[in-house]
Each structure stands twice: as structure tokens, then as C-alpha cells.
Amino acid sequence: MSEEQILARAVQLILTSRTEDALELLSRYYKTTTPKLRIGLPKRCNKALGCYVAREKTIYLRSSREYTDPFVVLHEYYHHLRYRLGKHRGTEKHADQYALKAIQAWKRLLQPGEDKL
Structure with missing residues (x-):
């Protein structure tokens, strides 16, 4: 799957209360550890x-x-991703952009109630 498809699927999982599954999916894709969620x-x-x-x-x-x-979860996941991959921690602006990119991918690829991935 492409990054856009992964992001869209992650948004869908979060919207359906499967947030841990979304974090696992993203972490597998980016080859990093899955953060805990509290x-x-x-x-x-x-x-x-x-x-x-x-x-x-x-x-x-x-x-x-x-x-x-999805916006809140993916914004925070961006900080995890940047930190775990050894890159700069990332700004709030970049975290916002990452979350919005995922939500836009979901809007393009999926319709509520349909799983096209």
C-alpha cells in the first residue's frame, strides 16, 4: 500500500475506535516502534x-x-515518528500538516461506511 492509503486507513481505524490498530499499522509502515496510548x-x-x-x-x-x-492522534503520532526515526523533533506546524494530509487522504480514498482499502 502507498503512504496515502496507509494514512487513509489509519484515519478510518481511529474514527471507528480502533486507535491502537491505527498506530500499529502506521508503525509497521514506517518501520518503527508502536507508541503506547494513555x-x-x-x-x-x-x-x-x-x-x-x-x-x-x-x-x-x-x-x-x-x-x-484523527487530527489529535495523528498530530501526536507525528512527534513519535520524528523522534523515533532520529530526525528533528518536528514542529507543531509539521505535525498539523501530517494530520491534515492523512485526513485529506481518507476523504479522497474512502467514503464513510465503505472500506476501499
Whole structure:
């Protein structure tokens, strides 16, 4: 599958409450470790919808609402990806662009209720 197809599938998995499966799919594609996922933010991230803690390899989400929000999950996954691949940590702007790219791929390739991948 192409990166666009992987991203679209990841969005679909997140939207259907299969967020861990989405993270595993992405991590296999990028050949990196799969981050852990936790509901509830660490104290230093208390105003965010989500945050990535590199030393723990964990994406924290504020609540179960963010668990099915592809933008929040993929934004934080971008930080994991950049850190694990040894590249610069990545800016918030780039994390936003990555999440939007995935959502746009989902809109192009999939219609709600249909699995074309």
C-alpha cells in the first residue's frame, strides 16, 4: 500500500475506535516502534488535547473523546515518528500538516461506511 492509503486507513481505524490498530499499522509502515496510548494527560501537558512523551514512547490523550479524533492522534503520532526515526523533533506546524494530509487522504480514498482499502 502507498503512504496515502496507509494514512487513509489509519484515519478510518481511529474514527471507528480502533486507535491502537491505527498506530500499529502506521508503525509497521514506517518501520518503527508502536507508541503506547494513555487516556489522561501528564501534569506538564494539562492544557493540551494530547501530548507525546518521548522517553516513555507514549501518546497521552486528554480524554476518550480524543481517542477517536484523527487530527489529535495523528498530530501526536507525528512527534513519535520524528523522534523515533532520529530526525528533528518536528514542529507543531509539521505535525498539523501530517494530520491534515492523512485526513485529506481518507476523504479522497474512502467514503464513510465503505472500506476501499
